[in-house]
Amino acid sequence: MTSLPGDSDSTGSAPRPDAGERQHIVCARCGTSADGPQPTWTCSVENGARHYFCDNCARTNLRAIEGRLDSAWW
Secondary structure (H helix, E strand, O other): OOOOOOOHHHHOOOOOOOOOOOOEEEEOOOOOEEEOOOOOOEEEEEOOEEEEEOHHHHHHOHHHHHOOOOHHHO
């Protein structure tokens, strides 16, 4: 058991507010846009906010991503 009863971990995952909607996303690095998350894009959560990176930006900054550096350090 990794959390106490009643903690947020015991209730399962929270429903996403955008689960039924198709969202338009933009690469946080270069500005490339796409309709909805793409399978080759990378999603990073930094300071509680989601940041999406296109496959080109993700590939260019792969070592920084694997090192878990915030995108401000790239």
